[in-house]
Amino acid sequence: MCGIVGAIAQRDVIEILVEGLKRLEYRGYDSAGVALVNPDKKLDRVRRVGKVKALADAMTSEDHPGSVGIAHTRWATHGEPSEANAHPHISNDRIAVVHNGIIENHAALRADLIAEGYQFASETDTEVITHLLHKELLKSGDMLEAFKATIAQLDGAYGTVAIDVENPGQLYAARSGSPLVIGYGIGENFLASDQLALLPVTRRFSFLEEGDIAVITRTSVQIYDQAGQTVQREISESDITHDAGDKGPFKHYMLKEIYEQPIAIKNTLEGRLKNGKLAETAFGEDADRILKDIEHVQIIACGTSYHAGMVARYWFEEYAGISCNVEIASEFRYRKSQVHPKSLLVTISQSGETADTLAALRLAKEIGYHSSLTICNVPGSSLVRESDLAYLMNAGAEIGVASTKAFTVQLVGLLLLVTAIGRHKDMNAETESHVVSALNALPAKIEQALDMSKAINLLAEDFADKHHSLFLGRGDQYPIAMEGALKLKEISYIHAEAYAAGELKHGPLALIDADMPVIVVAPNNELLEKLHSNVEEVRARGGLMYVFADSGAHFKSDSTMKVLSVPHCEKVIAPILYSVPLQLLSYYVALIKGTDVDQPRNLAKSVTVE
Numbered sequence: 001m002c003g004i005v006g007a008i009a010q011r012d013v014i015e016i017l018v019e020g021l022k023r024l025e026y027r028g029y030d031s032a033g034v035a036l037v038n039p040d041k042k043l044d045r046v047r048r049v050g051k052v053k054a055l056a057d058a059m060t061s062e063d064h065p066g067s068v069g070i071a072h073t074r075w076a077t078h079g080e081p082s083e084a085n086a087h088p089h090i091s092n093d094r095i096a097v098v099h100n101g102i103i104e105n106h107a108a109l110r111a112d113l114i115a116e117g118y119q120f121a122s123e124t125d126t127e128v129i130t131h132l133l134h135k136e137l138l139k140s141g142d143m144l145e146a147f148k149a150t151i152a153q154l155d156g157a158y159g160t161v162a163i164d165v166e167n168p169g170q171l172y173a174a175r176s177g178s179p180l181v182i183g184y185g186i187g188e189n190f191l192a193s194d195q196l197a198l199l200p201v202t203r204r205f206s207f208l209e210e211g212d213i214a215v216i217t218r219t220s221v222q223i224y225d226q227a228g229q230t231v232q233r234e235i236s237e238s239d240i241t242h243d244a245g246d247k248g249p250f251k252h253y254m255l256k257e258i259y260e261q262p263i264a265i266k267n268t269l270e271g272r273l274k275n276g277k278l279a280e281t282a283f284g285e286d287a288d289r290i291l292k293d294i295e296h297v298q299i300i301a302c303g304t305s306y307h308a309g310m311v312a313r314y315w316f317e318e319y320a321g322i323s324c325n326v327e328i329a330s331e332f333r334y335r336k337s338q339v340h341p342k343s344l345l346v347t348i349s350q351s352g353e354t355a356d357t358l359a360a361l362r363l364a365k366e367i368g369y370h371s372s373l374t375i376c377n378v379p380g381s382s383l384v385r386e387s388d389l390a391y392l393m394n395a396g397a398e399i400g401v402a403s404t405k406a407f408t409v410q411l412v413g414l415l416l417l418v419t420a421i422g423r424h425k426d427m428n429a430e431t432e433s434h435v436v437s438a439l440n441a442l443p444a445k446i447e448q449a450l451d452m453s454k455a456i457n458l459l460a461e462d463f464a465d466k467h468h469s470l471f472l473g474r475g476d477q478y479p480i481a482m483e484g485a486l487k488l489k490e491i492s493y494i495h496a497e498a499y500a501a502g503e504l505k506h507g508p509l510a511l512i513d514a515d516m517p518v519i520v521v522a523p524n525n526e527l528l529e530k531l532h533s534n535v536e537e538v539r540a541r542g543g544l545m546y547v548f549a550d551s552g553a554h555f556k557s558d559s560t561m562k563v564l565s566v567p568h569c570e571k572v573i574a575p576i577l578y579s580v581p582l583q584l585l586s587y588y589v590a591l592i593k594g595t596d597v598d599q600p601r602n603l604a605k606s607v608t609v610e
């Protein structure tokens with residue numbers, strides 16, 4: 001959470017910083033701020049509550065010269081969203097600091113600093129870094145020494161960047177748990193939480209590793225590793241072609257990303273299928289050697305990615321004949337779990353930086369997992385770098401906070417993984433080619449599902465005055481119901497619950513009345529008859545239903561039920577296809593509600609704090 005940008009150049013950097021913040025806004029958007037060293041060697045700090053636009057408007061109304069600066073967009077952890085709590089924080093008009101993550105020992109440090117006479121202007125944990133750095137600087141007289149000494153006293157997971165008006169030729173950065181990328185320009189250099197922020201100014205990047213400290217000047221980058229040794233970090237040329245800054249003809253990134261699903265799925269399949277089969281190298285050159293020995297799969301993820309994992313559990317056990325467990329990362333990392341023999345740990349994450357998922361991966365390495373694999377959308381992210389195998393999703397940048405295309409592409413990646421492992425287990429060649437041909441047909445099926453948009457838009461009006469809703473599914477559609485409910489609550493703020501339809505009579509049936517819309521996902525599979533009975537249970541209690549059904553599923557619209565016909569598809573890809581109308585439903589309900597679709601309240605896209 002929180003986005004950081006830093007720049008050091010010969011030219012004024014304010015525009016670079018503000019544009020960078022706009023591109024990082026998905027990481028947090030409750031307040032934003034910037035600090036520059038101006039030509040009089042004074043700190044020029046501007047902060048605003050609200051989105052980056054409020055800051056940008058404030059900046060354009062006056063001149064803000066300065067060729068070195070740092071900027072921040074915040075997702076509050078310590079202290080409410082207010083101007084006083086917005087970053088950058090400063091100490092004695094000399095040091096300015098931006099920070100992403102959490103300083104766990106901030107309370108003790110704050111108490112010590114107050115005892116030594118430092119006055120705090122905010123409730124944030126960040127401000128301790130600022131004053132500590134100032135204190136260390138007075139002690140040693142050397143900014144690098146002071147920065148190192150400060151970092152050594154901080155506990156927690158964070159990324160931070162500091163500037164000092166007395167040393168205006170340097171930016172000082174440290175990575176400990178939250179990503180920081182250095183962007184290399186010509187006679188100018190940059191820093192950010194994500195390379196997206198810097199795409200307008202450079203395509204050359206290197207990633208700081210855990211524990212790295214960097215000193216960046218206009219013309220040089222010096223990196224020290226955890227042991228204090230000078231190190232080189234590989235510089236790579238970014239091939240991100242999709243400039244996420246552009247919404248195209250769409251009103252929101254979320255809608256754009258929903259419509260990008262056919263192409264995103266084609267892109268993820270590209271080069272991974274060969275002659276109607278899964279290519280041997282689909283998971284990397286080394287993958288088969290590792291996957292052939294696997295006897296159990298443990299999936300770990302958060303949020304939407306967790307729902308993708310839940311679908312995959314059905315697939316692993318049904319098609320590959322291998323046992324599979326799925327767990328939320330924040331639970332897994334804090335409980336004592338038993339490791340099955342020859343167990344593969346699979347993490348799923350759009351960002352590759354989700355703090356709990358990353359911690360779970362690190363834990364798994366300590367407790368005896370055979371190997372690890374990540375399904376991830378961000379090359380160079382922490383999960384990709386720390387896993388044995390990585391499936392890069394190639395879904396293109398996802399900007400909308402509520403995940404859409406990343407989810408369906410994760411499902412495709414997982415189905416390929418089921419195939420890659422299944423080959424060594426119960427999946428025969430015939431099933432494999434069936435799965436592959438279903439996947440090849442998927443983009444066209446999704447195009448057809450997107451044609452439901454108009455009908456769903458109309459139906460969304462029924463939800464405008466509703467406060468609660470219930471989503472039902474069975475089998476591998478149960479997690480799809482969960483994902484549908486998550487989407488609706490995330491962006492429309494309507495309370496939504498999901499249940500496995502067979503659980504209705506064990507409690508939720510008590511909630512049913514005409515004010516509680518019930519959304520049912522009903523593909524034509526072996527559980528359809530059971531689902532029909534569940535629908536009757538709701539009807540008998542006066543519930544109003546919205547059924548997304550296969551044309552062969554024999555549901556008919558009447559006064560208690562609206563049926564929307566979903567294109568017929570192979571059973572194996574049905575969970576992927578049925579996600580799409582539910583995404584559209586939540587989008588159109590949010591539009592009617594007038595919420596901030598791409599940046600819903602209280603949320604952030606990249607959850608780098610636990």
Ligand code: F1P
Pocket residue numbers: 302303304305348349350351352353354357401402403604605606607
């Ligand atoms: C997990 C996640 C997303 C969700 C939101 C917050 O992130 O819960 O599924 O849409 O953006 O974070 P990740 O690990 O998949 O990046």
